[in-house]
Amino acid sequence: MDISGTYLFNAPPRQVWSLLMDTTAIARCVPGCRELRPVGPDRYETELSVAVAAISGDFKGTIELADKLPPQSYKLIVSGTGRPGFVRGTATITLAPHESGTAVQVAASANAGGLIARVGQRLLEGVARMMMDRFYQCLASQLDSGQG
Amino acid sequence: MAQVSIRVNGRVRKGDVEPRLLLAHFLREHLNLTGTHVGCDTSQCGACTVLIDGRSAKSCTIFAVQADGCDVTTIEGLARDGQLHPLQEGFWEEHGLQCGYCTPGMIMSAVDLLNDNPTPSERDIREGIAGNFCRCTGYQHIVNAIQYAANKAARK
Amino acid sequence: MVTPVLPKLVGQRVKRREDPRLIQGRGTYVDDxxxxxxxxxxxxxxxxxxxxxxxxxxxxxxxxxxxxxxxxxxxxxxxxxxxxxxxxxxxxxxxxxxxxxxxxxxxxxxxxxxxxxxxxxxxxxxxxxxxxxxPAVVDPELAMTGKPAILHPEFENNVALPPLPNGTGVSRDGKTVDDSAIDKAFAEAEVVISQRMVNHRVVPNTxxxxxxxxxxxxxxxxxxxxxxxxxxxxxxxxxxxxxxxxxxxxxxxxxxxxxGFGAxxxxxxxxxxxxxxxxxxxxxxxxxxxxxxxxxxTTHGRDLIAYVDLAAKRDGRVLGLKMRLIADVGAYNMLLTAAIPTLTMMMASATYDIPAIRATLTEVFTNKTPTDAYRGAGRPEATYFVERAMDMLARELKMDPADVRRKNFIRPDKFPFTTQTGAVYDSGNYEAALDRALEAANWKQLKGARDAARAEGRLVGLGLSMYVEVCGFGPSSGMATGGWEHAQVTVERDGRITAVTGVSPHGQGNETTFAQMLADQFGVPLEHITIHHGDTAVVKQGIGTFGSRSQAVGGTALHLAGARVKAKMARFAAELLEAHEEDLVFESGTIFVRGAPAAAKTFAEVAAYAYVPVPLPEGLEPGLSEEAFFEPSNMTYPFGCHIAMLEIDRETGEPRLLKFVAVDDAGNLINPLIVEGQIHGGLAQGIGQALIEETVYDQSGQLLTGSFLDYALPRATDFPRFELHNTVTPTPLNPFGAKGIGEAGTLGSTPAVVCAAVDALSELGVKHIDMMLRPEKLWRIIGTPPAPAHGGRA
Missing domain, CATH: 3.90.1170.50 (Aldehyde oxidase/xanthine dehydrogenase, a/b hammerhead)
Known part of the structure; x- marks a missing residue:
């Protein structure tokens, strides 16, 4: 499953970069995420509640930031397992100046297994896209409201 | 645990149940009414169909606590005074079953179907039981069985 | 001749004795x-x-x-x-x-x-x-390259079974191969049909x-x-x-x-x-x-790829057939997994007298649920491949699909017929089944209706398929479990009959059909007979219910055990009646000397005597209980012809079955009502595979159709009313002349539906479509017909 998107932020790349590295802001904006606990350099543990079609449940997982090139790009490696199965994904995030702000381009590829794939596959891509949209819209709104 | 009181086949049955207990499991495990079968876990197959307050419902999709205070009829409660229900008779006469697993749910759906529409066309019947799977019969003898019951009621 | 009080029950539409418990929710399944x-x-x-x-x-x-x-x-x-x-x-x-x-x-x-x-x-x-x-591998042809995954290190390139040949020029053990006959057939061909076909994976879903x-x-x-x-x-x-x-x-x-359906x-x-x-x-x-x-x-079914080449003369005569099979068996071999696709090879000759056949089978491991028997198990796949190829030949030669088939049938006087792949067909009259189907469907008129619909711009097609099935699995030489069946018949002290059978019905209705047989054999009412099955403490020996063997093998064992008890009972009766046992008649619950029914003893009287035998007739032991093992000499080969009419919605690509006619010949029938039920069920599964059932994995090996939300199990609305007819060609292999009918419906139905879909799309140059007939797939074909290089309008 491959998904991609571009999100516009009303701030220069450097400011958006810091927002994207702010674990509190991230935890606040990932739907169903309670907290990010650092377990190593650029490595966090988290719990996520996800509901896809008839399947819902908690995932325990890790989030890792890699290949950081501030303020241009980095890689996000996510893996989680839980009652409904597992999800794994890698996203490449690129920041580029866009007019007065920043365009954040996300290219992600992910796969899922177990019940969540068997029963929820048809909706999985839609749910993943929705979660991604909500995440970046949430971050962008934090910036707008000055919380970032 | 939650207290429920459900009238099942004319008798009030009380029980302490976990809130997550499915009505299908309440009937099968607590009341030993094992004629109600469970054939899937996504509410598609209809093997667990019972009547709740006279309307067909998939008992695997309803928690026992949701049926509190309701009137439930299962396949075991369909025959009266040793007399088969016309649909049961129809399934027997027309060879409307093979392995028998879908049969209770199929019959309970058909009860509701005929209540709604006592003189259904073949199309009406096929659409009326589209929420119930049968893997054995190819449905044709089931359609015949329901027609049998409808015709019998019409003759009366 | 006195009319018996009890009518003969074999051949009658007797209501099932299993039903009263099942329609009242009183059956006991494992979870109960x-x-x-x-x-x-x-x-x-x-x-x-x-x-x-x-x-x-x-x-x-x-x-x-x-x-x-x-x-x-x-x-x-x-x-x-x-x-x-x-x-x-x-x-x-x-x-x-x-x-x-x-x-x-x-x-x-x-x-x-x-x-x-x-x-x-x-x-x-x-x-x-x-x-x-x-890494996971889900495509068997990719798996055979050894990439990207090896499942079992001891099986090089994931090959579970290296190419196993069968057919003309191949020795029985498959070790020596002579290509001259098959090469000659293709050298002499005026037309060759070549097509890769997929008989896709389905989920049995009991x-x-x-x-x-x-x-x-x-x-x-x-x-x-x-x-x-x-x-x-x-x-x-x-x-x-x-x-x-x-x-x-x-x-x-x-x-x-x-x-069960094999799973x-x-x-x-x-x-x-x-x-x-x-x-x-x-x-x-x-x-x-x-x-x-x-x-x-739970095991899946089918999942076979075939590369089919058919060599023929322009008059439609088939000279040779090559069938290279690749079976995706999933991750492991289960009980019968490896043997199932060998039946596809064995049945490559279908109903046709094909002089040269070469089939080869490769079995491959992939990261999927293992396959095993599913209703028809190997024979529907063979039928599908051969019938699709015959249909393509007819289209290529612009012949009526019935005529091409008629030209190649094995003639009735050639039975028993040994095919090039070693199957010995017991009996058959394929032309009679074809003619019966053409007549029942009103083929000519149907073609007219199709052409009229086409003139209105509708996409309507007709499909026809012959089939020959293998039933009555045995003898023991081909089955590691043993290929016999066992039965025991006891006449109780009160004259009631308890019978046990080694087959294990799960919807087939043998409690009824077997009782019908015994009722006739002993001249007693059906209600006086109980059939026990499924409990190894009660049923001493047995093999089970699969391969459409219940009647042909299990029924025969029961009949033999019954005959033994009856012979013994006749000796007790002869003693009571002071007669010779060969002069006795068992009828209407009595036993009497032929021509003297007035002096009859009741069945119960004779039974009671056998258990308190005073005096004990010389050479007899007390009691009336006998058993029998029946080892069939071979399998039986029922056959038939199925015809489908189908319309594809030009706007949505959705196929709709308009008409389905089935002619089946299972030999003599014990209970036509139950036989019809078996055929209906088989048709639903065969048509279901063609029309809506599909098992889809993603590249990482995740099953995407893993629930009834995504796996389309046929509903009542998916079928028209099936029109059933039959012909009767008894088998010489058992006393009833009954062949078997449990799986037959899945054989002809699948190709008939696909042939109809191809016919419906023929104006677009379509020559073959792989199942299942997903509306989206058909819609794309309607939107962009295949390029002329691959097809070309007729």
């Missing part, structure tokens, strides 16, 4: 069984299609209230050896629970024993498994998922195991072998079984695990499969 102290099992299954198990953490599960025990694969491996299979094909070790490596999504890895099914499920969910995910209750009683050192199985005697044999018990210590019971012949890991845990803990345990488990944990 409760034993005091019984605990419930739940399996933790692999979420990945291929992976190495790095760690299993069961602590959270073990800590849960109500959890009795948790076993991992390694712990179960101490109790159970690798699982046996039922064929002699090479096979990788297969553990009941995976140890170290998982090879398909859904493979069981650990098991929980708990107070109830809810707690068991919670605990199984709480088991955490860390996998090193390995309405009752599998289930097992195992009860080991330490004080008695005996095991009782209830399982939703088609073959309790095979289960008994295997459970004994795997748990270290003698066969005398195991009792296997198939209670009410909610459908419940196999003895599964869950059966062995339940038995092993019950024996280890000394308590009864139950496991019942969820539907979402069943989709991955």
């Amino acid at each position: 069984i409760k034993i005091a102290g019984m605990q419930h099992l739940a399996f933790k299954r692999s979420d990945v299609a291929h992976g190495r198990i790095r760690a299993i953490d069961t602590r959270a599960a073990e800590a849960m209230e109500g959890v009795e025990a948790v076993f991992t694969g390694a712990q179960i491996a101490e109790l159970l050896a690798p699982m046996p299979i039922g064929t002699s094909f090479p096979s990788p070790p297969h553990r009941a629970l995976a140890v170290d490596v998982v090879r398909y999504g859904g493979e069981p890895v650990a098991v929980v024993v708990a107070r109830d099914r809810y707690v068991a499920r919670d605990a199984a969910d709480a088991i955490a498994i860390d996998y090193e995910i390995l 309405m009752e998922p599998r289930g097992v209750v195992a009860h080991y009683e330490p004080g008695k050192e005996s095991m009782t195991i209830w399982s939703s199985t088609q073959a309790p005697h095979i289960l008994k044999t295997m459970i004994a072998a795997m748990t270290g018990l003698g066969q005398h210590q195991v009792r296997a019971i198939a209670p009410e079984v909610g459908g 419940k012949i196999n003895i599964y890991g869950e059966d062995y695990v339940a038995a092993a845990i019950s024996k280890r803990l000394g308590i009864p345990v139950k496991w019942v499969e969820d539907r979402s488990e069943a989709f991955v944990a």
Whole structure:
């Protein structure tokens, strides 16, 4: 499953970069995420509640930031397992100046297994896209409201 | 645990149940009414169909606590005074079953179907039981069985 | 001639004796069984299609209230050896629970024993498994390159069975191959049809998922195991072998079984695990499969690719057939897995007298649920490939599809007929079945209706398919289980009859058909007969219900046992009537000397005498109970012709079946009502495969059609009313002349529907479409017809 998107932020790349590295802001904006606990350099543990079609449940997982090139790009490696199965994904995030702000381009590829794939596959891509949209819209709104 | 009181086949049955207990499991495990079968876990197959307050419902999709205070009829409660229900008779006469697993749910759906529409066309019947799977019969003898019951009621 | 008071029942539409309990919810299926102290099992299954198990953490599960025990694969491996299979094909070790490596999504890895099914499920969910995910392979042709994954290191390039040849010029053992005849056929051909075809994977989906209750009683050192199985005697044999018990210590019971369709012949890991845990803990345990488990944990069917080449003259005469088969068997060999596709090779000649055939079969492991028998098991695949090729030949030659077939039939005077692939067809009259179908469907008029619809711009097509099926599986030379069947008939002291059969019906209605036979044999009412089956403590020996063998093999065994009892009873009756036993007539519940019914003894009187035999006739033992084993000399080959009319919506691509006519010849019929039911069910599965059923995996090996949300099981609205007709060509191989009908419906129906779809799209240059006929696929074809290079308008 491959998904991609571009999100516009009303701030220069450097400011958006810091927002994207702010674990509190991230935890606040990932739907169903309670907290990010650092377990190593650029490595966090988290719990996520996800509901896809008839399947819902908690995932325990890790989030890792890699290949950081501030303020241009980095890689996000996510893996989680839980009652409904597992999800794994890698996203490449690129920041580029866009007019007065920043365009954040996300290219992600992910796969899922177990019940969540068997029963929820048809909706999985839609749910993943929705979660991604909500995440970046949430971050962008934090910036707008000055919380970032 | 939650207290429920459900009238099942004319008798009030009380029980302490976990809130997550499915009505299908309440009937099968607590009341030993094992004629109600469970054939899937996504509410598609209809093997667990019972009547709740006279309307067909998939008992695997309803928690026992949701049926509190309701009137439930299962396949075991369909025959009266040793007399088969016309649909049961129809399934027997027309060879409307093979392995028998879908049969209770199929019959309970058909009860509701005929209540709604006592003189259904073949199309009406096929659409009326589209929420119930049968893997054995190819449905044709089931359609015949329901027609049998409808015709019998019409003759009366 | 006096008219018997009791009518003959064989051949009558007798209502089923199984039904009163089933229509009142009084049948007992495995999940209805409760034993005091019984605990419930739940399996933790692999979420990945291929992976190495790095760690299993069961602590959270073990800590849960109500959890009795948790076993991992390694712990179960101490109790159970690798699982046996039922064929002699090479096979990788297969553990009941995976140890170290998982090879398909859904493979069981650990098991929980708990107070109830809810707690068991919670605990199984709480088991955490860390996998090193390995690359998965789901395409068998890719798997044969050895990339990107190797499932079993001892099977190079994932090849489970290296190309096995069969047919003209191939020695019986497959070791020497002479190509001259098949080469000559293709050299002399005026037209050659070549097509790659896929007979895709389907999920059997019995309405009752599998289930097992195992009860080991330490004080008695005996095991009782209830399982939703088609073959309790095979289960008994295997459970004994795997748990270290003698066969005398195991009792296997198939209670009410909610459908099998081949998927419940196999003895599964869950059966062995339940038995092993019950024996280890000394308590009864139950496991019942969820539907979402069943989709991955119960064997699938079909999944065969064929490269078909058909050589013919322009007059339609077929000279030769090549069929290169690639079978995707999934991750492991199960009980019969490896043998199923060999039946496709064996049936490559279909109903045709093809002078040169070369079939080869390669079996390949992939990271999918294993395949095994599914209704028809190998024969529908053969029928599909050959009938599609014949249809393509007809289209190429602009001949009527019926005429091409007629030109190549095996003639009725050639039976018994040995095909180039070694099948010995017992009897047949294929032209009669074809003519009956053309007449019943009104073929000419139907073609007119199709052409008229086309003139209005509608996409309407007609499809026709012949089939020949293999039924009555036996003899023992071809079956590792033994190919016989067993029966015992007892005339009780009150004259009632108790009969037991080694077949294990699960919807086939043998409690009725077998009683019909015995009622006629003994001249007693149906109600005086009870048929027992499915309990190895009651039924001493048996093989089981599969391969459409119940009537031809099981029915014959019962008839032979009945004949033995009847002969003995006649001697007792002769003593009472002071007559010769060969002069006696059994009729209407009495036994009398021919021509003297007034001096009859009742059946019950003679029975009572046989149990208190004063005086005991010379040379006789008391009692009236006899058994028989019947070993058939060969299999039977029923056949038929199916015709489908189908319309494809030009706007949406949605196919709709308008008409379906089936002519089936299963020889003599015991109960036409039950036979019709069997045909209907087979048709629904065959048409379902063509029209809506499909098993889809993604590239990582995840099953995407893993529930009824995504796997389209046919509903009542998917079918028109089937029109059934028959011809009767008895088999010489058993006293009833009955061939078998359990699976036949799945053979002709699938190609008939696909042929109709191709016909409907023929104006667009379409020559072949692979199943299933997904509206989106058809819609794309309608939108962009195939390029002329591949097709070309006629």
